[in-house]
Amino acid sequence: MTSTPTLANTREELSGLLATARREGRRIGFVPTMGALHEGHASLMREAARHADVVVVSIFVNPMQFAPTEDLDRYPRTLPEDLEVCAANGVAVVFAPAVEEMYAGGFSHDKVRDGVTVHPGRLATILDGESRPGHFDGVLTVVAKLFGLVQPDVAVFGQKDYQQLALIRAMVRDLCLPVEVVGAETVREPDGLALSSRNRYLDPEQRRAATVLSRALRAARERATYGVPAARWAAMSVLKSEPLVELDYLALTGTDLGEAPENGEGRILVAARLGSTRLIDNMPILFTTPAERSA
Structure with missing residues (x-):
């Protein structure tokens, strides 16, 4: 049995939808995504439901974590299909903001450099960070923004992005953010390929x-x-x-x-x-x- 999640596109809509849950002391679980959802994401939603009373999923293709030469424009946007995945996996609220909602005045790399962002430290300079300079600055900055807007009790991330998971845990620890971070196991195709x-x-x-x-x-x-x-x-x-x-x-x-x-x-x-x-x-x-x- 599925129930259609409520869609929020603005900060105000999101805050209004979650206000009752907070007043009632219900635990909020959060799964940040960039959309194009598949069974791997669905498993994160189900894991969040095991830790919380209300599950929120964000769908936002974050421009800050893409270099100018990377596939931002090519990245798939499939919101109608994504809402069906959320509905089938017990999600109560989907937050799908425009870029202007997350980055005041719109996004540009020059504008972001002049603003306040999260500096991820040495761990972000190796592995994926060495291959994609600045990538994890964008990841941690947008996750910090989303944590501030959703105010979850628990957030679930996949272990497939293991370096990302390690950095988010470090950010939560070092910035004293009141969020429990859960790492869920990688979901694979029958032939072993990790879902992506x-x-x-x-x-x-x-x-x-x-x-x-x-x-x-x-x-x-x-x-x-x-x-x-x-x-x-x-x-x-x-x-x-x-x-x-x-x-x-x-x-x-x-x-x-x-x-x-x-x-x-x-x-x-x-x-x-x-x-x-x-x-x-x-x-x-x-x-x-x-x-x-x-x-």
């Missing part, structure tokens, strides 16, 4: 080739019992087998995205291009050394 709004850009041959990312991560996890170098070699061997993939980075790290431990839990992350489409993926990984295995 950008998957729709892939032609059939690229779509077939894209499964090499998850296959490389799984190969590394299988070899992680022989240490970090063996896990890296296994992943690279798989990635090199697919000529359509242009590797951006492959990183084996700790859970905090620092140096990978010799023994213990870590993360393996990959980013690559297939044609003009850039995809990311990651998985948890457990490293052990021969001495540790025999102990």
Whole structure:
């Protein structure tokens, strides 16, 4: 059974819709998105419903997190279909603001540089941050704005964007924001490809080739019992087998995205291009050394 969520386009409409819930002491769960919703987003909505009484989803393609050379104009806008996904997954309110509602006077990179934004720190300069300078400034700034408008008790983000999740948790901690951040597991296609709004850009041959990312991560996890170098070699061997993939980075790290431990839990992350489409993926990984295995 589905119920149509209420659509808010302005800050005032959003505040009015949530005022009653706040007065009644109901927990508000929040899922920020850029739209083009798929089952991965739906799983975040269901996770939010497990932690809250009222679920709010935002749909906003944030121009600040796109470089001038990136695919802002190409990014899919599918609001009617997105509202159907929200309705099917228990969402009460959808906040879909115009750019002018989130950036007073409209957006330009020059205008933003003169304003107040969130500086994400060193963690935003590695991995995706190295490949996309300024990207996480845009992500954290818009998430901070949305937290201020929605005032959620809990916010749910997918682990597929693991670096983003780590940075949002750091922002909440360092800026003392009263929001519980939940990281939900990555949802995958039956062949292992992580769900992404950008998957729709892939032609059939690229779509077939894209499964090499998850296959490389799984190969590394299988070899992680022989240490970090063996896990890296296994992943690279798989990635090199697919000529359509242009590797951006492959990183084996700790859970905090620092140096990978010799023994213990870590993360393996990959980013690559297939044609003009850039995809990311990651998985948890457990490293052990021969001495540790025999102990």
